[in-house]
Amino acid sequence: xxxxxxxxxxxxxxxxxxxxxxxxxxxxxxxxxxxxxxxxxxxxxxxxxxxxxxxxxxxxxxxxxxxxxxxxxxxxxxxxxxxxxxxxxxxxxxxxxxxxxxxxxxxxxxxxxxxxxxxxxxxxxxxxxxxxxxxxxxxxxxxxxxxxxxxxxxxxxxxxxxxxxxxxxxxxxxxxxxxxxxxxx
Amino acid sequence: xxxxxxxxxxxxxxxxxxxxxxxxxxxxxxxxxxxxxxxxxxxxxxxxxxxxxxxxxxxxxxxxxxxxxxxxxxxxxxxxxxxxxxxxxxxxxxxxxxxxxxxxxxxxxxxxxxxxxxxxxxxxxxxxxxxxxxxxxxxxxxxxxxxxxxxxxxxxxxxxxxxxxxxxxxxxxxxxxxxxxxxxxxxxxxxxxxxxxxxxxxxxxxxxxxxxxxxxxxxxxxxxxxxxxxxxxxxxxxxxxxxxxxxxxxxxxxxxxxxxxxxxxxxxxxxxxxxxxxxxxxxxxxxxxxxxxxxxxxxxxxxxxxxxxxxxxxxxxxxxxxxxxxxxxxxxxxxxxxxxxxx
Numbered sequence: 001x002x003x004x005x006x007x008x009x010x011x012x013x014x015x016x017x018x019x020x021x022x023x024x025x026x027x028x029x030x031x032x033x034x035x036x037x038x039x040x041x042x043x044x045x046x047x048x049x050x051x052x053x054x055x056x057x058x059x060x061x062x063x064x065x066x067x068x069x070x071x072x073x074x075x076x077x078x079x080x081x082x083x084x085x086x087x088x089x090x091x092x093x094x095x096x097x098x099x100x101x102x103x104x105x106x107x108x109x110x111x112x113x114x115x116x117x118x119x120x121x122x123x124x125x126x127x128x129x130x131x132x133x134x135x136x137x138x139x140x141x142x143x144x145x146x147x148x149x150x151x152x153x154x155x156x157x158x159x160x161x162x163x164x165x166x167x168x169x170x171x172x173x174x175x176x177x178x179x180x181x182x183x184x185x
Numbered sequence: 186x187x188x189x190x191x192x193x194x195x196x197x198x199x200x201x202x203x204x205x206x207x208x209x210x211x212x213x214x215x216x217x218x219x220x221x222x223x224x225x226x227x228x229x230x231x232x233x234x235x236x237x238x239x240x241x242x243x244x245x246x247x248x249x250x251x252x253x254x255x256x257x258x259x260x261x262x263x264x265x266x267x268x269x270x271x272x273x274x275x276x277x278x279x280x281x282x283x284x285x286x287x288x289x290x291x292x293x294x295x296x297x298x299x300x301x302x303x304x305x306x307x308x309x310x311x312x313x314x315x316x317x318x319x320x321x322x323x324x325x326x327x328x329x330x331x332x333x334x335x336x337x338x339x340x341x342x343x344x345x346x347x348x349x350x351x352x353x354x355x356x357x358x359x360x361x362x363x364x365x366x367x368x369x370x371x372x373x374x375x376x377x378x379x380x381x382x383x384x385x386x387x388x389x390x391x392x393x394x395x396x397x398x399x400x401x402x403x404x405x406x407x408x409x410x411x412x413x414x415x416x417x418x419x420x421x422x423x424x425x426x427x428x429x430x431x432x433x434x435x436x437x438x439x440x441x442x443x444x445x446x447x448x449x450x451x452x453x454x455x456x457x458x459x460x461x462x463x464x465x466x467x468x469x470x471x472x473x474x475x476x477x478x479x480x481x482x483x484x485x486x487x488x489x490x491x492x493x494x495x496x497x498x499x500x501x502x503x504x505x506x507x508x509x510x511x512x513x514x515x516x517x518x519x520x521x522x523x524x525x526x527x528x
Contacts (some may be wrong), residue, residue: 037216037219040216040220041220041223042223042227061406071213074213074214075213077216077219078208078213078214078219081219081222081223084223084226085223085226085233085236088226088227088233089233089237092230092233092234095230120245121436123241123245124245124248124249127242127245127246127249128249128254128255131246131249131255131258136258139258140258140259142246143246143249143255143256143258143259144259146243146246146247146250147250147255147256147259147390148259151210170206171199171202171203171206172194174202174205174206174239174242174243175194175198175199175202177242177246178198178201178202178235178238178239178241178242179194179198181238181241181242181245182238182241182242
């Protein structure tokens with residue numbers, strides 16, 4: 001079996017020695033905890049090593065030092081959870097299109113093809129219309145959070161609306177938008 | 186048209202939205218919460234599907250940030266708030282400094298930064314302050330023009346030409362050299378060229394690449410929460426594309442090359458553009474910031490053409506033509522509807 005360096009750290013040959021040490025250290029400190037977490041997610045022993053490795057690959061790729069410095073373990077868990085979601089999604093798809101061979105790589109590269117592009121333009125139009133139909137309060141809360149990345153607490157203070165209402169507006173606004181965007185024509 | 190009221194959302198929909206927003210927020214979820222989420226996902230294929238829908242709406246919504254209609258909604262019914270007043274007093278301290286900076290006009294600095302030994306690696310930093318522009322002539326014959334408030338560093342080696350555009354805007358006129366790819370890194374993406382002329386502008390949440398001559402390839406790595414995809418877009422002359430900080434590339438738009446590079450001549454022109462966007466554009470060049478202090482005129486559309494060092498002429502023109510008066514206050518220029526308009 002290859003070492004962590006060979007498998008993970010070589011994906012980016014431009015990593016400085018300092019970063020390399022940093023990731024090495026991250027691995028040493030959190031690997032056991034990560035594996036325990038993966039086990040709790042229900043990852044089988046056979047796949048454990050591969051999936052743990054994928055987690056590190058993403059960490060190196062995303063190269064987000066702030067998040068790593070802030071709470072490295074939570075960040076690793078978060079990435080692991082997202083990977084887990086990918087697995088679930090792939091399984092779900094395979095259930096639906098058992099005869100259609102699904103090529104993940106292909107779907108990524110055709111993302112800009114005219115067909116898909118016009119599809120997303122249509123979704124964008126639906127989203128715009130949904131936002132226009134929201135009540136001004138819901139709309140404002142939603143967009144403040146999305147555009148300015150304000151927390152519910154901050155929005156509550158800024159607008160003088162109780163925190164619980166802000167959370168409710170946000171939930172309802174997004175529920176409305178996603179239902180509109182996902183609607184079948 | 187189906188018009189769902191809140192009561193009509195299914196439990197799964199409500200849960201999906203809650204999970205999605207919780208995962209989206211900066212506060213970390215605990216290990217137990219993440220496990221709960223994972224178990225919830227596993228319960229039914231519908232659950233993952235709903236999360237994907239939330240995510241796609243959320244990502245799409247990010248594209249609207251620069252759309253004046255939607256950014257204006259965040260100002261909707263917003264009185265001139267306390268935070269606004271406190272920021273004014275804060276700025277008044279800079280009033281004197283800003284006048285001084287306004288006097289700095291176009292400075293042309295010709296630089297030969299590569300040492301005689303061209304084989305060695307070399308990183309050079311360039312920076313312009315607000316209102317300043319700078320032309321950098323590179324040893325390989327390429328020319329980079331920095332617009333206002335721009336920061337970039339250039340890293341040339343034997344086989345590569347790398348430019349890291351940290352913020353602001355720059356026009357690249359790349360000398361043809363098939364052996365040495367010229368790559369501009371900006372935001373979540375990169376622009377690759379052999380010999381071309383193109384403009385790259387880094388905004389808060391997006392990067393805009395406009396091609397004037399030749400051909401470039403724009404590639405981003407989109408880090409949405411699901412996975413990392415590489416997306417590539419080739420541009421032809423007269424086209425521009427944008428990509429977000431998440432690496433999503435939007436559709437290709439046609440542009441007028443003249444307009445894209447007019448900043449080089451310190452000209453600004455706007456055609457039928459909402460006032461708040463016009464103001465945002467002008468503020469890139471001046472330290473005495475314009476502020477739209479009157480919600481009634483935020484979306485007023487106007488067309489104008491003027492020299493960036495002469496904001497006064499712009500102000501008197503909009504007073505005359507659009508009934509917008511300007512008053513100077515605490516180091517800012519406040520724009521509001523002039524009284525004559527209401528008579």
